[in-house]
Amino acid sequence: MTTLIDTRDLTLAYHGRTVLRDVNLSLAPGEIVTIVGPNGSGKSSLIRALIGALPPAQGHVTRKRGLKIGYVPQSLAIDPTLPLTVARFLNLPRRIGAGRVAEALRQAGVPDLAQHQMTALSGGQFQRVLLARALLSEPDILILDEATQGLDQPGAAQFYRQIEAVRRQKGCAVLMVSHDLHVVMAASDRVLCLNGHICCEGTPEIVASAPEYRALFGTGTQGALALYRHEHTHSHGPDCDHDHGHEAAE
Numbered sequence: 001m002t003t004l005i006d007t008r009d010l011t012l013a014y015h016g017r018t019v020l021r022d023v024n025l026s027l028a029p030g031e032i033v034t035i036v037g038p039n040g041s042g043k044s045s046l047i048r049a050l051i052g053a054l055p056p057a058q059g060h061v062t063r064k065r066g067l068k069i070g071y072v073p074q075s076l077a078i079d080p081t082l083p084l085t086v087a088r089f090l091n092l093p094r095r096i097g098a099g100r101v102a103e104a105l106r107q108a109g110v111p112d113l114a115q116h117q118m119t120a121l122s123g124g125q126f127q128r129v130l131l132a133r134a135l136l137s138e139p140d141i142l143i144l145d146e147a148t149q150g151l152d153q154p155g156a157a158q159f160y161r162q163i164e165a166v167r168r169q170k171g172c173a174v175l176m177v178s179h180d181l182h183v184v185m186a187a188s189d190r191v192l193c194l195n196g197h198i199c200c201e202g203t204p205e206i207v208a209s210a211p212e213y214r215a216l217f218g219t220g221t222q223g224a225l226a227l228y229r230h231e232h233t234h235s236h237g238p239d240c241d242h243d244h245g246h247e248a249a250e
């Protein structure tokens with residue numbers, strides 16, 4: 001099978017200080033993988049390395065050639081004095097066309113928002129518009145870094161249900177970082193728990209009962225797991241792009 005992104009012994013450092021070490025990770029087409037871990041455990045750094053924004057200190061990141069990534073950020077600052085409709089926002093920085101904008105909004109679960117002002121959206125609507133923007137590139141993988149920050153738990157749960165619907169319709173893989181442990185773990189095929197390295201990984205049930213995970217987060221997530229189960233198929237292809245680490249990057 002062709003993986004979308006693959007890391008081998010990936011180590012990340014800032015100014016010589018290692019923040020994440022020896023990460024071996026493969027993302028397959030169509031799967032939902034969640035990264036959890038305490039503050040400062042390296043989650044965002046790993047995402048940056050996966051999308052190519054942070055070079056490895058050691059090890060390798062391999063991306064399928066031509067991989068299209070849709071990135072949904074935590075939030076986005078919009079000037080409150082600037083009149084900007086959702087449709088115009090989605091046409092920045094380049095013109096997309098009304099048909100594709102409407103389709104992306106429909107896929108993101110907000111088909112009626114095109115003419116609304118960006119600054120008048122609720123938190124949940126705003127994140128869905130960011131999701132619609134990420135979908136415009138027809139991504140092979142959606143990457144969400146704390147995309148539900150600021151939403152309450154029901155709002156976050158709804159957002160993740162939307163992500164699942166998108167995955168079902170589009171077949172894209174999903175990689176998420178979140179603090180909403182109850183919700184995201186239930187919606188994931190696979191969970192990686194980071195704490196400077198991968199301290200445990202597996203299905204949500206396996207990770208939730210792992211001693212390393214319980215030491216970090218306690219036992220409170222059990223009841224909310226197993227809300228969702230996924231079936232998916234994997235496809236395969238030969239081509240890859242490589243990022244290589246600089247050996248001994250202190």
Ligand SMILES: Nc1ncnc2c1ncn2[C@@H]1O[C@H](COP(=O)(O)OP(=O)(O)OP(=O)(O)O)[C@@H](O)[C@H]1O
Pocket residue numbers: 014015019037038039040041042043044045046
């Ligand atoms: N640009 C940077 N320069 C120097 N150190 C950084 C930089 N970005 C992150 N770090 C450090 O790397 C470590 C991991 O940070 P990272 O943001 O990856 O963690 P995180 O798990 O995403 O944290 P959080 O849950 O708080 O967002 C932290 O010790 C942080 O201080």
